[in-house]
Amino acid sequence: MKSQGVRGDSEGKKGKTDSPAEKKNSLQGTDKTPQDPFGDFFDDYANKLQHNPLLNDRQKQKIEVVNKTRNSGFYTFQQAFDAKSGALITLNGTEYKLLSSYDYLGLIGHKEIEKSAVEAINKFGTGSGGVRLLTGTNKLHLELENDLAHFTGTEAAVTYSSGYHANLAVLSSLMDSKDLALIDSKIHQSTLDACKLAGLPHRRFEHNNPNSLEDLLKQHHSGGRVLIISEGMFSMDGDICKLKELVALKKKYGAFLMIDEAHSLGVLGENGKGVASHFNISPHEIDIITGSLSKAIPASGGYVAGSRELIIFLQHGSSPFIFSAALGPAATATATMALKVFQTEPERRKKLWANTQFFVSELQKSGFDTGLSSTPIIPVILGSDEAALSFSRKLFDRGVLATPVIFPAVPKQQSRLRLCITASQEKPFLQEVLDIFRQLR
Numbered sequence: 001m002k003s004q005g006v007r008g009d010s011e012g013k014k015g016k017t018d019s020p021a022e023k024k025n026s027l028q029g030t031d032k033t034p035q036d037p038f039g040d041f042f043d044d045y046a047n048k049l050q051h052n053p054l055l056n057d058r059q060k061q062k063i064e065v066v067n068k069t070r071n072s073g074f075y076t077f078q079q080a081f082d083a084k085s086g087a088l089i090t091l092n093g094t095e096y097k098l099l100s101s102y103d104y105l106g107l108i109g110h111k112e113i114e115k116s117a118v119e120a121i122n123k124f125g126t127g128s129g130g131v132r133l134l135t136g137t138n139k140l141h142l143e144l145e146n147d148l149a150h151f152t153g154t155e156a157a158v159t160y161s162s163g164y165h166a167n168l169a170v171l172s173s174l175m176d177s178k179d180l181a182l183i184d185s186k187i188h189q190s191t192l193d194a195c196k197l198a199g200l201p202h203r204r205f206e207h208n209n210p211n212s213l214e215d216l217l218k219q220h221h222s223g224g225r226v227l228i229i230s231e232g233m234f235s236m237d238g239d240i241c242k243l244k245e246l247v248a249l250k251k252k253y254g255a256f257l258m259i260d261e262a263h264s265l266g267v268l269g270e271n272g273k274g275v276a277s278h279f280n281i282s283p284h285e286i287d288i289i290t291g292s293l294s295k296a297i298p299a300s301g302g303y304v305a306g307s308r309e310l311i312i313f314l315q316h317g318s319s320p321f322i323f324s325a326a327l328g329p330a331a332t333a334t335a336t337m338a339l340k341v342f343q344t345e346p347e348r349r350k351k352l353w354a355n356t357q358f359f360v361s362e363l364q365k366s367g368f369d370t371g372l373s374s375t376p377i378i379p380v381i382l383g384s385d386e387a388a389l390s391f392s393r394k395l396f397d398r399g400v401l402a403t404p405v406i407f408p409a410v411p412k413q414q415s416r417l418r419l420c421i422t423a424s425q426e427k428p429f430l431q432e433v434l435d436i437f438r439q440l441r
């Protein structure tokens, strides 16, 4: 029997002749066995690797690790959902409870949002047809950017095709090798990659530790600008940056501040306005806000918000605006409508936080290590990679899909499950999941 709210469509495949790889995949993906996304590749992979001169030894080693994880039965990554994401999903017709979704407010499947996406496709088509600077801009982009600026309390905003691109756009265009980025040691990979790709010198301060940041600020830095970078709500640990202290330090040392609000938009602050609102600090104290349209906003895309000068510069100086396709109409309209829903349905945020408080306190009572979490992102720290992978697999066997996060995404011996609480999870759902956690402990 399918539970309410699950729109699985496993029947849709019937009558279709699968390729051998698809057939193997679908056979293996039933009865609480994770789908194997690789078809028959690993039957003869050693031979294929040996004869592939494109991949070097280090790259081949990665494939070996994938095979080892698969052989241990721990490969629960890349599970392909039959239909929409939600609290309950189906994998090849089998129902699972999803515990690692970024859809914090449960807006995937929201009828009005879907309607606006469909209308956008009807009016503007399925693609934008160009890059933003040239022929890819349409009225939907202008409306969204205006609303984003208004909502975040900034002067202007610009959108990109992902949050990753937004971080890359800022750091690669605005900063150069004479400047210095001081980044929180738990910053997201997109910011690290952006620093590296931009050739931007960067140093890490201890996670959420203003003293450690100040030590770096005090050290002599010749020449250019200093940019402090942190996250509104940390993606791996679920804690909140110390914004007040960051603002005070940037002022004291004449530095600038960039905050990645990928996870905090929609979750923190009044109506989900973000971390500045959460601390009752003016958003103008943050020089650069970046974020994603793929988490509480149920679309894909990214944005930068800040002063008008910053945004006009990015429109003419950042490569992803000039050389990468504009956000598509469906995603753009989705994001605009989601920002409205943030404000008209505040009960979603209330439920998200009530669920979070309930779930994390029950986990802690049962002896689980939830690290630094104070938000709907809840790490369950298990230690070794194997511990995290095997716990994830045991959960899978009991019908729960929860993402393991292992080294190098987190430090060694800090491997974990990364759980995300959402507003679409009901109390009995959370109770059932907690019972499973207790049984497995």
Ligand code: PMP
Binding pocket: 162, 163, 164, 165, 188, 190, 231, 235, 260, 262, 263, 291, 292, 293, 294, 300, 301, 302
């Ligand atoms: N910043 C943070 C903190 C993130 O967690 C992510 C994605 N998980 C991104 C940026 C990138 O966002 P996107 O998925 O829109 O590229």
